[in-house]
Amino acid sequence: MRATKLNWNLAQHYYFDHNATTPVAPEVLENMRETMAEVYGNASSIHYYGQAAKRHLEGARRALASRFQCDPREIVFTSGGTEADNLAIFGVARRKPGSHIITSCVEHPAVLNACTQLEREGHSLTLVPVDGAGLVSPDDIRRALRPSTSLITIMHANNETGVLQPIGQIAAIAREAGVTCHSDGVQTAGRVPVQLNAGPDLVSVSGHKFGAPKGIGALFIRKGIELQPLFYGGHHERDRRAGTENVPGAAALGFAAANLSDWSGLAAFRDRLERGILSRIPSAQVNGGGTARIPNTTNIRFDGIEGEAMVIALDLRGYAVSSGSACSSGAVEPSHVLLAMGLSPAQARSSVRFSLGPANTETEVDGLLEAVSSAVAHLRRLSPEVVHG
Ligand code: PLP
Secondary structure, eight states: OOOOOOOOOGGGOEEOBTTTOOOOOHHHHHHHHHHHHHOOSOTTOOSHHHHHHHHHHHHHHHHHHHHHTSOGGGEEEESSHHHHHHHHHHHHHTTSTTOEEEEETTOOHHHHHHHHHHHHTTOEEEEEOOOTTSOOOHHHHHHHOOTTEEEEEOOSBOTTTOBBOOHHHHHHHHHHHTOEEEEEOTTTBTTBOOOGGGSOSEEEEEGGGTTSOTTOEEEEEOTTOOOOOSOOSSOHHHHTSOSOOOHHHHHHHHHHHHTOOOOTTHHHHHHHHHHHHHHHSTTEEETTTTSOBOTTEEEEEETTSOHHHHHHHHHHTTEEOBOSOEEETTEEEOOHHHHHTTOOHHHHHTEEEEEOOTTOOHHHHHHHHHHHHHHHHHHHHHOTTSOOO
């Protein structure tokens, strides 16, 4: 069957949704294509083809370890961030049945739903709150500790607001208490400097957030930390993750880690976008502004406007952004992250996330600003009862 080229009409569209996923960098794609075509052996086979695959796998592990400063033996490849989070959380907790787990109420569902499943399996769970800026207080973590606590899991940066948690302090509290600490580093690894050997015992990484493809990720497991595996099968990944290794995916992840784009410059574009929106639309407000954030993200609420409607209005103008709301059984649920920060359901529903990436230009940012102004004006004309600001 002949593949049909999809007509995405990409030339007229601009991508501002990098926290959802990033495009695969062309060099990464080429690296992956070559590996897929030429290095097809099973990395467990002892013949020439197997050994070539093994070399690529271990090269990728070394590249990742060198970028994120840890020992290659501390890296386990997974199918992505969700699996890395699940491996860390179930892996620690299931070794201590009935133990206590601490997490925050702004975590990604990959963490929150893993923790609530553990609750159903007989563990107890403390959800620590966040303040108005979206920050977890290290003191709340300390107060939540119990003799039976087996795990603290707190994300590094929030996917909706970009807010960075004080993960160094939280890891130090865990270490002092002799409790294993995991951090979901999916929105930071590959984007801001991450030094794995200095913080939590377990850190999740996802390739598709920094130019590698979907379906590959990794879990950093500090030397000495024992995990119960999620899968049972062969002795792959030193008995920590059974299943024939995804060598092209791992190679792409290693290559992307070794050849990172610089995301730090995006703060200037993000701030330009924020300033522009706040000055043109006075009723707009930044959710999670005023605290340390990853450089590419801003989450803005436009009171009186549905975030979903803004996403569609901007899409029609050629700009891809996102709202934090989740659609469950036909109803749009407000974001649990924004509610936890003290926003009302209406304010949470009126919020939009803009997440920039290394390929965005100043001209695109200015175009987005124009599009936001025109979309707000249009949507406010459609609902005249809202307060105009
Ligand atoms: N954790 C965070 C903070 C995320 O943003 C995401 C993806 O959006 C995940 C985990 C899940 O990662 P993956 O899509 O690789 O399974």
